[in-house]
Amino acid sequence: MSNFDCKNKFKPDTEGTYIKSFKEYQSLHKKSIEDPQAFWYEKAHEFLNWDKSFTKVSSGNLKYGNVKYFEDGYLSVYQNCVLRHKEANPNGIALIYEADNPEEARSVTWLELSQQVQLYARVLKQMGVKKGDVVTIYMSTSPEAIYAMFACSYIGAVHSVIFGGFSSDAIKARVLDSKSEVIFTQNFTKRRGRTIPMKTTINKAIEGIDFVRKVLVYGRVKNIKEEINMKPNRDILLESLLEEFQEGGKYENVYANLQPMSMNAEDPLFLLYTSGSTGKPKALIHTTGGYLLNAALTHKTVFDIRKGDRFGCVADIGWITGHTYIVYAPMLNGVSTVLFESTPDYPSITRYWEVIDKWGLTQFYTSPTAVRFVMSCGTDPLKDFSLKSLRVIGSVGEPIGVEAWNWYFKNVGKSRCYLVDTYWMTESGAIMISAIPGATTLKRGSATLPLFGISPQLLVKNGGSKSIELSMQKKQRKFSEIAENDQSGILTIKGHWPSITRTILGNHKRYLETYLSPYPGYFLTGDSAYRDMDGYYFIKGRIDDVINVCAHRFGTSELESTLTLHPKAVEVAVVGMPHKIKGEAIFVFCVLKDKHTEEMVIKNELKSLLQTSISKIASPEHIVIVDSLPKTRSGKIMRRILKKIVRKNYEVATYGDLSTLLNPDSVDSIVSNVKKIL
Numbered sequence: 001m002s003n004f005d006c007k008n009k010f011k012p013d014t015e016g017t018y019i020k021s022f023k024e025y026q027s028l029h030k031k032s033i034e035d036p037q038a039f040w041y042e043k044a045h046e047f048l049n050w051d052k053s054f055t056k057v058s059s060g061n062l063k064y065g066n067v068k069y070f071e072d073g074y075l076s077v078y079q080n081c082v083l084r085h086k087e088a089n090p091n092g093i094a095l096i097y098e099a100d101n102p103e104e105a106r107s108v109t110w111l112e113l114s115q116q117v118q119l120y121a122r123v124l125k126q127m128g129v130k131k132g133d134v135v136t137i138y139m140s141t142s143p144e145a146i147y148a149m150f151a152c153s154y155i156g157a158v159h160s161v162i163f164g165g166f167s168s169d170a171i172k173a174r175v176l177d178s179k180s181e182v183i184f185t186q187n188f189t190k191r192r193g194r195t196i197p198m199k200t201t202i203n204k205a206i207e208g209i210d211f212v213r214k215v216l217v218y219g220r221v222k223n224i225k226e227e228i229n230m231k232p233n234r235d236i237l238l239e240s241l242l243e244e245f246q247e248g249g250k251y252e253n254v255y256a257n258l259q260p261m262s263m264n265a266e267d268p269l270f271l272l273y274t275s276g277s278t279g280k281p282k283a284l285i286h287t288t289g290g291y292l293l294n295a296a297l298t299h300k301t302v303f304d305i306r307k308g309d310r311f312g313c314v315a316d317i318g319w320i321t322g323h324t325y326i327v328y329a330p331m332l333n334g335v336s337t338v339l340f341e342s343t344p345d346y347p348s349i350t351r352y353w354e355v356i357d358k359w360g361l362t363q364f365y366t367s368p369t370a371v372r373f374v375m376s377c378g379t380d381p382l383k384d385f386s387l388k389s390l391r392v393i394g395s396v397g398e399p400i401g402v403e404a405w406n407w408y409f410k411n412v413g414k415s416r417c418y419l420v421d422t423y424w425m426t427e428s429g430a431i432m433i434s435a436i437p438g439a440t441t442l443k444r445g446s447a448t449l450p451l452f453g454i455s456p457q458l459l460v461k462n463g464g465s466k467s468i469e470l471s472m473q474k475k476q477r478k479f480s481e482i483a484e485n486d487q488s489g490i491l492t493i494k495g496h497w498p499s500i501t502r503t504i505l506g507n508h509k510r511y512l513e514t515y516l517s518p519y520p521g522y523f524l525t526g527d528s529a530y531r532d533m534d535g536y537y538f539i540k541g542r543i544d545d546v547i548n549v550c551a552h553r554f555g556t557s558e559l560e561s562t563l564t565l566h567p568k569a570v571e572v573a574v575v576g577m578p579h580k581i582k583g584e585a586i587f588v589f590c591v592l593k594d595k596h597t598e599e600m601v602i603k604n605e606l607k608s609l610l611q612t613s614i615s616k617i618a619s620p621e622h623i624v625i626v627d628s629l630p631k632t633r634s635g636k637i638m639r640r641i642l643k644k645i646v647r648k649n650y651e652v653a654t655y656g657d658l659s660t661l662l663n664p665d666s667v668d669s670i671v672s673n674v675k676k677i678l
């Protein structure tokens with residue numbers, strides 16, 4: 001692995017940098033692991049205002065998955081994220097909305113943000129939403145979505161934001177699972193200049209779900225004639241409702257004194273669905289105090305946040321990256337945040353660079369898939385932009401790789417910005433492994449070192465001769481911690497940290513089985529990693545059946561069970577294949593009931609099945625029709641063989657032991673089919 005020292009070029013402003021040296025990082029990290037009670041006590045008071053302070057920092061353990069932080073403390077999300085900044089700087093910019101059409105871009109001040117959140121909160125109150133109720137938000141990345149999110153915690157409700165690109169089936173499953181009675185949506189959205197329906201998608205999703213009482217519809221796209229089919233008594237136009245709470249309106253005084261809810265630190269703040277290796281997407285629950293604290297602390301540390309910064313995370317609010325680093329962290333730290341509704345190539349391939357220069361962004365945070373996309377367009381689009389306001393550029397979602405790292409560092413960071421490759425996941429709530437500007441010596445392609453409270457451990461199954469055997473409970477899997485460097489292993493986190501997800505909604509057993517029971521005492525990330533001679537982590541990718549397409553997670557079984565809904569598909573196997581831009585792409589193998597079926601037709605039908613049932617991002621790269629799939633005698637599909645084939649390894653002799661295969665002949669025929677298309 002190539003070392004790369006960028007510390008000298010970065011020349012951090014040590015006055016402004018939160019962590020001023022590597023030594024400081026090391027000693028703080030040590031403290032956070034060895035004396036977490038003292039460490040988090042101090043940080044909780046440094047970053048958050050408490051209505052009632054806590055007496056206990058943390059309790060519980062990974063065995064029962066009953067971890068709690070600041071459990072007798074109370075705080076208001078609105079006070080911490082909005083009110084205190086409105087009071088200090090009412091006319092400062094809180095939100096920068098880069099609408100799909102750049103001409104519709106606008107900014108929102110802290111004062112306006114606070115007024116709107118209060119209005120939205122009053123609307124929710126009027127709709128009868130109570131503490132703990134789940135409110136679904138199906139909206140594009142826009143100020144209105146942020147008002148809706150903050151309005152939830154204002155009255156103690158729990159938001160469930162559903163990615164705006166999800167189909168009605170995907171929404172339906174989430175609304176049913178979360179039993180959400182109230183939904184925020186918008187009439188349409190804009191994507192690359194096209195008008196895309198949202199309300200009618202919701203209509204389809206909640207057809208027959210009687211417990212949905214109210215659908216509040218924001219008129220995102222004005223002057224449009226297309227019908228959105230408002231159902232009487234259930235669907236309400238948000239703007240007309242909001243008017244009733246304003247001056248002269250019906251409810252002007254009714255809720256005028258509605259105070260923000262003082263939340264218990266362990267009250268759920270939101271739930272967010274994510275794909276796992278088995279079954280349906282699951283709702284992970286994040287609670288208030290610990291999540292907010294680690295959001296603020298990691299943001300400040302990793303992005304070197306300073307007063308007056310303008311933070312540009314170009315993700316969608318429907319993902320954890322959006323929740324933590326578009327919404328909560330920048331708002332807690334009181335800096336402007338960008339709401340980017342568009343794509344990197346609309347209206348032209350210079351869009352990102354225009355946004356950075358136009359607003360003077362100080363940080364820019366995106367995914368490797370986006371970096372590879374802009375990289376594929378060359379450096380010409382960058383030539384008219386100085387990007388001089390940037391100090392830190394970040395990457396998240398999948399391994400960035402050396403080539404994209406170099407390109408991003410040189411052409412966007414101009415070889416002077418710090419490039420932070422941030423490793424984390426929906427479950428962790430906040431970044432776990434990342435460089436710290438000015439403190440960490442960077443290495444290309446490495447997420448580098450753990451943040452505070454995070455103790456990564458590489459594990460190996462069945463013990464390794466050189467490793468320390470851990471005392472194991474009976475019947476549990478045998479494993480060891482890999483103590484040495486220059487080793488790869490299963491990436492886990494030892495112990496807990498404040499923003500760890502507390503449970504899966506309605507299924508604590510699945511939570512324990514997925515994350516905590518496989519290696520007692522450790523949180524299982526689902527990734528493997530290499531730790532180099534200096535203790536730096538290089539994330540290698542998922543070791544479970546999760547495919548990471550454009551930094552979006554899809555479970556293999558979720559994709560397969562959707563595809564087998566097709567009446568003509570007998571059997572389906574899905575594997576991830578490396579893809580130049582997307583990181584990974586979906587490769588489908590399908591066995592048909594009737595061999596005489598028109599292949600093109602069925603391939604299109606399978607493709608649209610994934611698009612409509614899950615999301616457009618789940619669109620497969622290749623579909624190959626095969627006679628049979630390689631299976632073990634016990635009937636298990638041998639995906640490891642398929643994975644080799646889609647990686648263009650056609651040497652059957654290198655596939656390992658095939659003696660347990662029921663149908664070894666299937667392999668040759670699959671190889672020849674795949675060779676034709678790759």
Ligand code: WTA
Binds near residue numbers: 321395422424526527
């Ligand atoms: C992957 C996104 C390598 C990883 C915040 C993880 C990464 C999954 C990185 C979580 C990174 C995320 N380097 N891989 N810097 N960041 N991943 O829940 O496989 O959407 O398990 O959270 O993305 O994806 P999720």
